[in-house]
Amino acid sequence: MEVAAELRNVTKTFAEKRALDGVNVQIFDGEILALLGPNGSGKTTLLKILASILRPTDGEIHFHGVKVTGQNVEKIRMESTLVFQKTVLFNTTVYDNVAYGLRIRRATKNEIDYKVAHALKLVRLEGFEKRLARKLSGGEQQRVALARALALNTRLLLLDEPTANLDPKNARIIEDAIATTSRELKTTIVMATHNMFQAKNLPHRIALMENGKITEVGTSTEIFERLSKTLASFAAVENTFAGTARVSENGSTVIDVGNNVQVVAATKNVGEVSVFVSPEDIIMSKSRFESSARNIFKGKIVEISDLGSVVRLKVDVGKIFTVQITKQSFSEMRLNLNSEVFLAFKASSVQII
Amino acid sequence: MNMLDCLIASLQLSFSIDPRIIEITLRSLFVSGSAALIAALWGIPIATIIATKDFHGKFLIKTIFNSLIGIPTVALGFILFLAFSRETGPLGFLRLLYTPTAIIIGEAILITPIIVSLATTAIEAVDPEIANLAKTLGASESQASLVVLKEALEGVFLAGIASFNRAIGELGIAQFVGGFIFGQTELLTTGIWIELQLGNPGTSIALTVILLTMVFTINLALNTIQRIRMRGREWKSLLSSEM
Numbered sequence: 244m245e246v247a248a249e250l251r252n253v254t255k256t257f258a259e260k261r262a263l264d265g266v267n268v269q270i271f272d273g274e275i276l277a278l279l280g281p282n283g284s285g286k287t288t289l290l291k292i293l294a295s296i297l298r299p300t301d302g303e304i305h306f307h308g309v310k311v312t313g314q315n316v317e318k319i320r321m322e323s324t325l326v327f328q329k330t331v332l333f334n335t336t337v338y339d340n341v342a343y344g345l346r347i348r349r350a351t352k353n354e355i356d357y358k359v360a361h362a363l364k365l366v367r368l369e370g371f372e373k374r375l376a377r378k379l380s381g382g383e384q385q386r387v388a389l390a391r392a393l394a395l396n397t398r399l400l401l402l403d404e405p406t407a408n409l410d411p412k413n414a415r416i417i418e419d420a421i422a423t424t425s426r427e428l429k430t431t432i433v434m435a436t437h438n439m440f441q442a443k444n445l446p447h448r449i450a451l452m453e454n455g456k457i458t459e460v461g462t463s464t465e466i467f468e469r470l471s472k473t474l475a476s477f478a479a480v481e482n483t484f485a486g487t488a489r490v491s492e493n494g495s496t497v498i499d500v501g502n503n504v505q506v507v508a509a510t511k512n513v514g515e516v517s518v519f520v521s522p523e524d525i526i527m528s529k530s531r532f533e534s535s536a537r538n539i540f541k542g543k544i545v546e547i548s549d550l551g552s553v554v555r556l557k558v559d560v561g562k563i564f565t566v567q568i569t570k571q572s573f574s575e576m577r578l579n580l581n582s583e584v585f586l587a588f589k590a591s592s593v594q595i596i
Numbered sequence: 597m598n599m600l601d602c603l604i605a606s607l608q609l610s611f612s613i614d615p616r617i618i619e620i621t622l623r624s625l626f627v628s629g630s631a632a633l634i635a636a637l638w639g640i641p642i643a644t645i646i647a648t649k650d651f652h653g654k655f656l657i658k659t660i661f662n663s664l665i666g667i668p669t670v671a672l673g674f675i676l677f678l679a680f681s682r683e684t685g686p687l688g689f690l691r692l693l694y695t696p697t698a699i700i701i702g703e704a705i706l707i708t709p710i711i712v713s714l715a716t717t718a719i720e721a722v723d724p725e726i727a728n729l730a731k732t733l734g735a736s737e738s739q740a741s742l743v744v745l746k747e748a749l750e751g752v753f754l755a756g757i758a759s760f761n762r763a764i765g766e767l768g769i770a771q772f773v774g775g776f777i778f779g780q781t782e783l784l785t786t787g788i789w790i791e792l793q794l795g796n797p798g799t800s801i802a803l804t805v806i807l808l809t810m811v812f813t814i815n816l817a818l819n820t821i822q823r824i825r826m827r828g829r830e831w832k833s834l835l836s837s838e839m
Contacts, residue, residue, distance in 0.1 A: 296728045317736050325732040331725045334747055336829070344733035373832050391733065401732075
């Protein structure tokens with residue numbers, strides 16, 4: 244299989260901090276490679292180096308066999324594009340945002356019109372051309388950012404946590420667009436994520452990152468099988484817990500994750516496992532609520548992070564769960580640190596790794 | 597002539613078609629407009645570099661430009677007078693003293709710190725990832741800088757207006773390097789001063805009214821254009837969302 248991009252012994256230091264430490268990785272043509280690791284593990288730095296907007300302190304980058312140097316960096320940059328985790332949009336219309344890269348490439352007006360329309364269709368934003376991009380909702384803005392990258396049809400597409408901070412509907416649209424692009428255009432995609440579910444289902448291969456190093460590379464099956472018992476402690480990713488699974492009398496799987504917290508999952512499993520619950524799948528309320536959800540916990544808010552249109556909360560129910568709600572819900576519920584809340588999620592939302 | 601008569605006479609003069617008043621007004625516009633344009637031509641690239649690049653001495657340079665915003669026009673005018681003096685000044689050979697060109701150069705120097713400081717602040721307020729975003733979409737370094745500048749356009753525009761206002765309202769430089777040569781270097785500000793010295797307060801008031809009206813009108817017009825441009829985009833966006 245042809246190598247699309249390769250990092251050879253790449254190191255990047257910022258002042259005293261070593262963000263990347265001797266990274267070696269090959270990215271194959273047409274594959275989706277997921278970079279999976281906790282915050283601060285070096286995923287974003289690696290993507291920025293691949294996008295040629297950051298120069299490594301040491302090491303080499305090769306793009307389709309050509310070494311990236313100061314002389315050819317602007318030319319090679321044309322072959323890739325990066326969608327940032329924090330949505331960045333130009334202060335103009337959706338059309339002008341998506342058309343920017345095409346104009347840089349001196350595409351004709353007809354070509355731009357066609358490609359903008361096609362990219363917006365992929366992210367289901369047809370008819371949004373004249374809207375001001377920054378006036379859209381958070382999810383729609385991130386879809387514009389993805390459309391802007393897809394319109395260029397570059398050989399390498401880099402995505403930094405493309406669905407982080409998004410509601411399930413927008414996240415699904417983005418995941419579908421990524422899958423379609425990979426399937427139909429055979430675009431090489433490198434995607435940073437700390438969403439276990441996404442890492443398990445979307446990519447062809449996974450590279451595990453920790454402390455600026457790539458510790459493992461393999462297919463998702465290989466990685467999850469090899470690390471099923473230690474993944475929770477390794478990745479330190481949100482809502483991932485190690486525990487012991489048993490099948491209950493009614494046929495569902497109950498996983499004891501410690502501190503008197505038992506999670507019910509829909510799939511049958513026994514023994515030592517790791518489980519993951521997507522923050523977007525957890526419903527939160529201030530009062531105990533009637534729900535068909537098999538998992539209901541009472542806890543206390545221990546951390547609040549404002550992420551723009553959504554708010555991310557850490558709730559201690561014996562184990563720390565991360566929950567994501569809209570800013571409007573957050574205001575309406577009048578939540579504060581130490582507020583008591585109830586969490587609920589379906590057994591089918593629990594992924595056993 | 598009592599104060600009321602004086603005011604009435606001056607208002608009549610303000611709105612009359614006096615060739616000298618028209619000439620002074622147009623010269624003031626030309627001199628201050630040219631100074632603002634020149635200051636923008638070198639000030640905006642300087643501001644872009646200061647705001648977007650990291651280099652040693654950046655803080656010191658920013659502090660110097662910020663401090664120079666308040667430089668007294670009389671002090672700068674006197675320094676330029678010494679520099680342009682035909683017999684002894686190091687730039688005397690240029691024979692610019694008592695010409696509109698000398699006033700344009702002086703005012704451009706005067707307002708450069710304003711445009712650099714305000715434009716730097718506006719550019720620094722732009723999301724630092726905008727330049728990186730442009731680059732990931734294929735932009736070169738200079739194209740990425742242009743995008744950042746475009747994002748900061750409102751602030752840069754404000755810097756331009758503030759600079760023009762400072763230039764058209766200053767007196768010290770126009771006095772020292774322009775003198776009061778009728779028909780050649782006389783401006784609204786110097787006209788106000790000299791007419792008062794000559795015992796014509798009515799003409800001074802008339803020129804003051806013109807100066808204030810002109811500054812207000814120009815600012816109103818520029819702000820209106822900016823507002824229409826923004827509203828236009830918002831309306832288009834709104835109409836598009838309702839279709």
